[in-house]
Amino acid sequence: MRHPPSTTAAPDGTAVGGCGVPGAVWSDDRMTGPRRDTRVAGGRAAVAREIRAAAGLARDVRAPLTASAPWLTAVLSVQAAHRRPRLLPAAVVVEARPGRPDAIALLALATAGPVVTATLLGDGLPVPGGRPAARLPARDDDAAARLAAGVLGLLTSCRRPWRLRLAGLPLGDPTVRALARLRPDAVVASRRSHRLVDDLGTRPGRVVRSRDPGAVDAALPALLAGVRDARARDLVRAAARLHAAAGRVEVAVLTAGGRERAGLLTLVDGEDRSPWHGWGDGLREEPGAPLVGVSVGGRGRVARAVLDGAAALLPVSPRRGSG
Known part of the structure; x- marks a missing residue:
């Protein structure tokens, strides 16, 4: 594919990882x-x-x-x-x-x-x-x-x-x-x-649900304890806190026998609820969309130019040249 015509370069002329021109x-x-x-x-x-x-x-x-x-x-x-x-x-x-x-x-x-x-x-x-x-x-x-x-x-x-x-x-x-x-x-x-399915209410014990940012923050250590990937852990923490401040995250904690048995973060957008990240009993997966x-x-641009240039130097067979 050719680069689209009528291109105006950005003033700084810097590239995005060797690709393109920001501001072009x-x-x-x-x-x-x-x-x-x-x-x-x-x-x-x-x-x-x-x-x-x-x-x-x-x-x-x-x-x-x-x-x-x-x-x-x-x-x-x-x-x-x-x-x-x-x-x-x-x-x-x-x-x-x-x-x-x-x-x-x-x-x-x-x-x-x-x-x-x-x-x-x-x-x-x-x-x-x-x-x-x-x-x-x-x-x-x-x-x-x-x-x-x-x-x-x-x-x-x-x-x-x-x-x-x-x-x-x-x-x-x-x-x-x-x-x-x-x-x-x-x-x-x-x-x-x-999709993650919230079945916490079917398990023995007491389920407490809250959109309070403090409750969300208090539940995060247990929710993140099993996440090994640092980027994933940081994203869950940052996005949960950010959306909790807008009332768009619900945390659910299942307690039984004096201990926390499960926890779940759910994104809330109006009437729409999307179970997002959790641990413990009362959670299962089912096929989704x-x-x-x-x-x-x-x-790439340089590789293409080199390969095309090399191809031009190759001898042409008589059959191909006569075509």
């Missing part, structure tokens, strides 16, 4: 529909601004709490606090006018090693199961198509081989469909999710 703006005249620009922002501070600017878009497309500004801001903070794996945040934004995005892809670029790997921001961290927790918000199919082109434009500008692996998205995601149209070699696959993902890779 382009318009792809090959696409129909309203005029929209696509740009790339890189780095924690810049991506945090894009997350805040996209809060209205997330509400409009009814994104879950795990794809909204508070959660994603917590993810940024957690990733910045851990050196390994080193993940560089990047945002690909489609907009008709500044400050009002029509589509956005929030990515994390793993740049260690010979291949740059791009995943969705927060990929691999604990989220409620049972339904898609990630989003590529887009107002319409045109915005989704431009977003797909922008993500590929960022990655095909890499100086190294690259791969894109997006997971945890809803079936029928329009950006995934657009990526598959632009790159027929892309692999689109679905898998069945699993299907999730879709897409993966595709490329050689």
